[in-house]
Amino acid sequence: MSVTAAKGFTAAGIAAGIKENGNPDLALVVNNGPRLAAAGVFTSNRVKAAPVLWSEQVLKGGLVSAVVLNSGGANACTGPKGFQDTHATAEKAAEVLGLNAGEVAVASTGLIGVLLPMDKLLPGVEQAAEALSEHGGEKAAIAIKTTDSVHKTAVYEGDGWTVGGMAKGAGMLAPGLATMLVVLTTDADLEADILDKALRDATRVTFDRVDSDGCMSTNDAVLLLASGAAEVTPEYAEFAAAVRTVCDDLGRQLIGDAEGASKDIRIDVVNAATEADAVEVGRSIARNNLLKCALHGEDPNWGRVLSAIGTTSAAFEPDRLNVAINGVWVCKNGGVGEDRDLVDMRYREVVITADLAAGSETATIWTNDLTAEYVHENSAYSS
């Protein structure tokens, strides 16, 4: 499954020794064609890691033959030497695979501000090239994990064509994409500009609406590669829906595995004047630490929801706001609604519905609760 579900792709995941604990830390995905079309979406953080700067250039050509991904080090804030290291990684992959380095994308994840151990990474690229397989998708997905507790893959089967993918990410998930590496592959026969449109349409309503902790990474990358090996060109709408489905599935898996979380929180903003209003309100609710703590304590504290809505510029009247938690309208017309004791908070998934009573647009944002485990995991991360 994963990135090798679609025809025309091989992949590998190996332990190169970048991670001191010996876990898999290097993945390679190769597009064997006949087509080598690709699109990419990268972090909107202005402090970008070396592999992001490199891969943005590679993607401009709309052609990617291979992707090298490593965990165990982000290669971010590493200066000119960090960029040279990314370049050397692409050169090494190109050398062993018989490609041009300008067709090799690179992605990294892990600690910021630390140079990668190139004496381990470059031999690892050789080792991964030797391990390439049509069944290597799962191993590749495992090798890109950092604090992820499980590897994440998804597949959509079209009529004679397939979209598959893998993702890593378990925190630092925020709009504009976040420490999240995603590689999607398809054997559909499509040109780069179609891939680009489908990928942007999909990420805008999936990964961009996953906001675990409001923190945006320096390293996010989502790549979509097409091999054309299925010799089928689906309709745009069908293909775009397939990409969106796979992105939605992976995004949901990221939230389900967020660092230290005990709740997956779905925020449906409804009856907004504009979609932008709905997204702004959803993000404000998703980033309210006090609400995230309250939901962790299974407390349907709707006052926190109203406080968060009140900080936005969205169109609404305070005394027309309604809020439901798990289907119980605990706030009606800006005041006390149904009995909060009716809200059943025992389950992992919590649904907050924020009714702005200002129009007919909607948006859904996913986030997590804030827990002592999140604090613990992130206060001990680099030590």
Added chain:
Amino acid sequence: MSVTAAKGFTAAGIAAGIKENGNPDLALVVNNGPRLAAAGVFTSNRVKAAPVLWSEQVLKGGLVSAVVLNSGGANACTGPKGFQDTHATAEKAAEVLGLNAGEVAVASTGLIGVLLPMDKLLPGVEQAAEALSEHGGEKAAIAIKTTDSVHKTAVYEGDGWTVGGMAKGAGMLAPGLATMLVVLTTDADLEADILDKALRDATRVTFDRVDSDGCMSTNDAVLLLASGAAEVTPEYAEFAAAVRTVCDDLGRQLIGDAEGASKDIRIDVVNAATEADAVEVGRSIARNNLLKCALHGEDPNWGRVLSAIGTTSAAFEPDRLNVAINGVWVCKNGGVGEDRDLVDMRYREVVITADLAAGSETATIWTNDLTAEYVHENSAYSS
């Protein structure tokens, strides 16, 4: 001290029974003149509590004779009944003090979405009026506490005149003011428009730059009352500096007592192109949960600082950024700087210096770390 340090003021703090645990929960501050000038700054949250809506109207006249403050209930999101309750509170104070209700400001803090027990609050106003004293400032400061572990007061002695004040707040501190009630008093003889200017100039660079957890309250209010009893009219610059000093002192006390915090974090943004850039960058750093966790773990994780700067629209070049933590320049020119092991993180105060290398403007933002205790306190708050 507190609100009775300045001449012309009496105050009281009593237990009216609003809090179920019997702790003091009602404060009264009375301006006995001869002047009754006043200014106020309120939350910029668009979901405003009933007492904020009421007091904003009272302050428009620039004249306040008394302030009733209660803890134990925010009277926010309580609809028309909540507003009627605030009005009744002002009427009761006016009745027992022989004033017009339109001269009585009201402030509340506590749980959102719960009506106040007026059968306890109104008799409490009578009881507080009977307890009014020139030495009542400290008791008033104690009665407005919610989760505050200590009461907060400050005094500035001018040449023949005084500015004193009290504050409560221990979380939910954010720009635009946050669950923070502050009453400042002075016996200087000044008109309302001068008070208003001095108060806005002060809060802009003090309370507005205190951001404990990024959450903005529905109830914030900062009031400044002048009695003229000292019969002295100081120069504006001197008076403004006094108000700023008292606000700065109280703001620093709020950070020092923030819910569950183990670190007070001072963020100095330097060499910014504009003051607005410096403030935007400071707030972005202050709100980065991953950084706040890292600092809790005494980990000088400067990569989190760069990630946070990268999400802003401030003028900077990523490869010219410098970051110091407790004086050690751990990041130079966007990359690795001095040895992070040199950073001594043992003390409660942490100073982060973010050098944008883009100009000469500066701003300081104060925040706290994110701790398991914060999560615990806020997941159990309403239960």
